Amino acid sequence: MNDIVLSAQGLVKRFGGIVATQDVTLDLRRGARHALIGPNGAGKTTLINLLTGVLVPTAGRIVLDGEDISRLAPHRRVARGLVRTFQINQLFDSMTPLETLTLVVSQQRGVAAQWWRALGSDRGVVERAAQLLEQFRLAEVARQPTRELAYGKRRLLEIAIALACEPRVLLLDEPVAGVPAGEREELLQTVAALPKDVSVLLIEHDMDLVFSFADRMTVLVNGAVLTEGTPEAIAADSRVKEVYLGHGSTAEASHE
Structure with missing residues (x-):
C-alpha cells in the first residue's frame, strides 16, 4: 500500500434523501496522472469537496499517506500536502502575480507576517x-494586477498558487474551463510539465486534455464509479460511450 498516496474508501454523501456519492472508492498512486471524468451531475464536485474537507462524508473514509483525514479541517489537509486549485479571490485579484506568490510562499514557510514589509x-x-x-x-506579467490578466494567465496563476503550497497531491480542478482557444496551448503545456513527484488528480470535461495527460482514469456516473482503467481501456469501453452519447456528447466519447 506504500504506492497509494491518497485513498477514498467507500465514500457516501447524502443530502437528505439524495445520495450524491455512492460507495466511491478511488486510489491515487504516487506520481500518478489520474483523471476523474463523468457527465454533468455525476458527483465529481461532491467527491472533490469530500476529499478536500469542504464536506464531511456520511460514510467511508479518506486516507492520505496512511493517515485517516476524513474529519480533518480543509486547511489541515493543505498543511499535509493535499491541495486543490481554486478560483482567485478578491484579495489576490487586486494583487500582482509576484505579490500573490510571494505571500503564499511566505505563508508556506512561516514568514507571512513580515512579507509586506520588504518584498x-x-x-x-x-x-x-x-x-x-x-x-x-x-514572468512577463509578474507586476500587473491579477484582475487585468488574460483569463488563461489567471488559470496559470491559480495552479502556481497551488504549487506554492508544496503539495504532495494536487487536485487540478478543470484547468482549461472557460479558457479561450488561443490561450489553451500554453496552459496544456504547463499542465503536462507539472513536477513528477506531485501526484495529480485531474477533474476535467475537456477530453483532449484528459487523454493527453492521464495515465489512469476513473469514470463517475450518478455518484458511483462506473469503471476505472487506462485511457485506452476507457476509450474502448462501450458503457462509457453509452453514458456520454446518452447525455448528447459525442465529442467526449470519440477518443478511439
Missing part, C-alpha cells in the same frame, strides 16, 4: 516566487 527581504522566498513565475509563464 525582497527573504532571498529564499523571492527565489521560489521567481521560479514559479517562470515555470508558469507569468
